[in-house]
Amino acid sequence: MAVVLVFWLARELFDRAGAPALPEVLSPLVTAAVFAVAAVLAAPRPLLWRPRIVLLAVLALCWPLSAVLGGHRTDERLREALADVGVPLYAPDVTGYHLGTPLTSKPGRWFGYTLLPDRPGVDAGDPGHWAVRVTVQPMERTFRPPHCDSLDLGSTVSGDGCEQVAPNTWRRVNPYVLFYFVRRGDHLIVMSADARNTPEADLRALASSLAERDPDYFVR
Structure with missing residues (x-):
C-alpha cells in the first residue's frame, strides 16, 4: 500500500510542477527511489521514526512548491506562445x-x-x-x-x-x-x-x- 501511495504522490507532484516526461533510461532509478521512500515510510516505527518524519516533512513541502513551479512553467510557456503569435498583442x-x-x-x-x-x-x-x-x-x-x-x-x-x-x-x-x-x-x-x-x-x-x-x- 505504501508503494502505491508514494507512486501516486510522485505522479501528482510531477503533474502539478508541469515537469516533462522522464527519459526511459531514468525509469529504473525513479522506481528504485520510490521503493526506497516507501520502505522508510512503511518500516517498523521503532527503527526509522526520525527518517520517516524528515521524509514526511519533505513531501509536505514539495506539495506547495510543485504548484509554484507548475505556475511558473505555465507562465513561461504562455510568454513564449505570445512572443511567437504573429500579430501585435x-x-x-x-x-x-x-x-x-x-x-x-x-x-x-x-x-x-x-x-x-x-x-x-x-x-x-x-x-x-x-x-x-x-x-x-x-x-x-x-x-x-x-x-x-x-x-x-x-x-x-x-x-x-x-x-x-x-x-x-x-x-x-x-x-x-x-x-x-x-x-x-x-x-x-x-x-x-x-x-x-x-x-x-x-x-x-x-x-x-x-x-x-x-x-x-x-x-x-
Missing part, C-alpha cells in the same frame, strides 16, 4: 475586467482572449453570457464596411450592417451579439459580447483604450 485597459487565458492559432494568424467583468451578479461559471471576446487578426480584404467579414475567436463573422461610430471603429448589432471592429494599421481587433448583459458603453471604452502590449500584460 493589442489589448484594452482592463480596469473593471480581468483577462482570461489567451488563445493562439497555429500558424500565427490571430490570437484572442476573454474579459470577464468584475461586478456583482456575474456568473463566472457561465462566461459565454458575460465575457467580452477579443480577437486580433490581420486586416483582410473581406472586411469592407458595411460588410464585416472577420473572425471572432476563430469563428467567422459575416454579414452586412456595420456602421462607423468613430475613426477606424465600426459596430454591428444583432438581437443577441454586439460587435465592435477597430482598425489599427494593418490589423483588426474584433470585440464581441452578449448584447443583453454587456453595456455598449463598456465596449466603447474598451475599444478606445486598445494599445499594443507586451506578453507580461497577459500573464497575471
Whole structure:
C-alpha cells in the first residue's frame, strides 16, 4: 500500500510542477527511489521514526512548491506562445475586467482572449453570457464596411450592417451579439459580447483604450 501511495504522490507532484516526461533510461532509478521512500515510510516505527518524519516533512513541502513551479512553467510557456503569435498583442485597459487565458492559432494568424467583468451578479461559471471576446487578426480584404467579414475567436463573422461610430471603429448589432471592429494599421481587433448583459458603453471604452502590449500584460 505504501508503494502505491508514494507512486501516486510522485505522479501528482510531477503533474502539478508541469515537469516533462522522464527519459526511459531514468525509469529504473525513479522506481528504485520510490521503493526506497516507501520502505522508510512503511518500516517498523521503532527503527526509522526520525527518517520517516524528515521524509514526511519533505513531501509536505514539495506539495506547495510543485504548484509554484507548475505556475511558473505555465507562465513561461504562455510568454513564449505570445512572443511567437504573429500579430501585435493589442489589448484594452482592463480596469473593471480581468483577462482570461489567451488563445493562439497555429500558424500565427490571430490570437484572442476573454474579459470577464468584475461586478456583482456575474456568473463566472457561465462566461459565454458575460465575457467580452477579443480577437486580433490581420486586416483582410473581406472586411469592407458595411460588410464585416472577420473572425471572432476563430469563428467567422459575416454579414452586412456595420456602421462607423468613430475613426477606424465600426459596430454591428444583432438581437443577441454586439460587435465592435477597430482598425489599427494593418490589423483588426474584433470585440464581441452578449448584447443583453454587456453595456455598449463598456465596449466603447474598451475599444478606445486598445494599445499594443507586451506578453507580461497577459500573464497575471
